[in-house]
Amino acid sequence: MARTRSKRRQQLEQLVTYPLDWVEERSGFVGAVKYFLFRKVPHDTNWFHTLGSATLTAFIVQLVTGVILAFYYKPSPNEAYDSIQMITNDLTLGWLVRGMHRWGASVFIILLFLHMGRVFLFGAYKYPRELNWLLGVLILALAMLEGFTGYLLPWDQTSYWATVVGINLNATAPFAGPFISDFLRGGQEIGTNTLSIFYSTHMLLIPGALIGLITLHIYLVIRLGVTSPPWSEHPAGEERVEVVTAKRGLVEPRPRGNGPAADEVVMRQPEP
């Protein structure tokens, strides 16, 4: 009985591992994902370090809900308002997806700022991570632009006049201002093209740029590693020796020369 079960188990395992091995052999993707998921981080990371992934999750929610909203939204001045009303009131669960996109936008921005605050207060923007800070600033600016362009799309009184004011605020910028406002409007006056310019910018141009920038941002996080909090006992860049405590069997990195007494532990040099 036990033998058949283990054979069955073997078969099941193969069912999972075979396609994974197939992909890994041809692409190395599985190894890359493993490297990403099981990379080393400081042992004193805490919940504040999850704000970055939380922001990424909010962004993915915006991507998915936005793509689905685009199934039913019609970016023309004569149809936009009615299609939003239809999504909200008539279509099954449309209120939910539109609500997720609308409130999720604020969640995304709030999380961006919290993440930025964490990075600032932990000093995680310092060498060698300055470039990642700059990428983050670009992401923040583009996220704000997403908010600005998305606000017009419901095409109600609030969004229309808020966008009129927003565009004219851009016009007051010295030298380039009048050109920026004309570009945003697609001409001297808000017209039929303005809404489609905002729509295309909101759902194609900026999201594409954001996906690229976020990819670079995460690449640098993996390459440079995560910073310890400022109250960490371990100075940054310190060489660690892996220490296995005999009692608990846990692997804990400890600073060199500061570990438990020799009779309690087994020293294990890192493999070359």
Added chain:
Amino acid sequence: MADELERPEHRESEPHLPSPTIWPFAFAGAVALILLGLIVSLTITAIGVVLAVVFGFLWIRDVTRDLRGEPEPVEAPAPVVVEEEEGVESERYTRSKFLEASTLGIGAAIGGIVTVPVLGFAVLPAFVNQEYPEVDLGALDNYPEGDWVIATFTSVPEDGPVSRRTAFVRNNGLRNQVPSFTIISNRCAHLGCPTQPQGPPGEPADVETSAMPVTLTSTQPSGFGCPCHGGAYDIEGNRTAGPPVRALDRYEYSILNGSLVLGKPYSVGHVEGQGADATIFRYDEAVDPGVHVDGPEQILYPYVP
């Protein structure tokens, strides 16, 4: 050469390259000429056919020289290269360098050819051929002398309601036997919100015109006010309070077949005097709200599209 002499049996199995020739290029050019001629003119096709036959013959003659047993033309012996002094490497332009440069160059050219027009299309339509259409505001009888009328009109009929605009119109009566009007845009000079007349509005009435109907509402305002940020203007559109940077924009107008016809809007610094005798300190074009047209701040906006 020495190798081949020592081991002649290997010669047959070695790859045998045809002798170098430039005629394939000329032949390809002739074929291109044929194809071009099919579009442009059959004369060019005929020339292309003749050239293709000639160059094709030359090509075949070159390629089959070996088979026909003709000796290959003897190349001039390579000039003896003087050995460079050791340690001094002469700069060489190798084949791989040439290929690298030409790949980059052609890639940049293709990229430019594709990108520049697309970028132009992305930006230029917002700036080129921007014109304000003329709008028929209805017969002059609808504008009693000395009274204000709120006129709401569709400036571009094809665009529909998105192009609805509002202007405040006052008939100033005759000046030098010519009717005079004051037509003020309702667009606030602060950030573009719609200003409202400060006074009770009458009943709106639709008036037929030569184009779209115009909605006219009589009113007796003491001035104009903006609901967004509290900008206030007097009856001539001069700023009296709040954040606006200049007076309200005005419209040019003309009178055609007894109808008031709206022209293009223009920006106004300020207005002195009243009604038909007012002196308007105007600018050629309508600029965006918030853009200074006078005062020291105007140096911040030297170019306005």
